[in-house]
Amino acid sequence: MRWIGQAAVVIALGALAGMLSNSVSPRRIPLVGEWRKAYGVPSPGGAGDPTRGNVEIGLGETARLLGEGALILDARTADRHAEGHIPGALPVPETRWRNLPPDIVDAAAHAPVVIAYCESMECDEAHLLATALRHAGVGGVRVFAGGMAEWRAEGRPVESWR
Template structure:
């Protein structure tokens, strides 16, 4: 392959990539150029234990005032059913909703975050981010939605007491 063919190939490649990027930019359903997968993040308290809440503790706390319960599942899942008094801050929308959240929740309030169940790392990741932003009392309900429903605990649908 000579230099002329190589440079022509590079030009064609550059034009094709540019065209693809511009087309994607102007599409109403454009695709993200980078898709980040959630990493499993760890944080701990002073005694090096991850701050989690068991089902028994959660059962006793879920009706207490002053506790903020955050459901990080999708809006569709949340509207269908959720733990009573929970607020929905979907994992994939958390960054854009964080400033609004910070206005409504004091840094000293107890916050419990949950998602779909024990295999779901979203709650842990959001708890880590809240902790990094200065919230001191953030815990993860590891059993999450799966355990809560399995134990036949009270459920709430969108519009019922929200």
């Protein structure tokens, strides 16, 4: 009994410490996250959320914009890209969006519209890439939220290097 009472005190102090540290964190999160969305990448919400500030679009809109000459960027790893990607997509894996090469920024700046995507609704790489481009001066990058998984599931053409 004594030990359980002590444990309750430890948990209460811990919960308090957790709430305090979260409230002063630059990457703090709200008590309830945005994990259940009708469509879009689920996220914890809050400060520094990578999904903030980017426009998410669906498969129909992605296909339409591609028809209008949109530039499409694949934010997944080089391996995943080689296995299969949306036709015409440029590979921009993490190593590159962490330090965007000038040719990518240039291509994005001159495209009518830019779309980024990653593996599925569960990944945030496309959002991180869109955010990196925004910081490099290219705003308005769309994120195809369903990513490669939705593209494949809908039977759209896939380009592969293997």
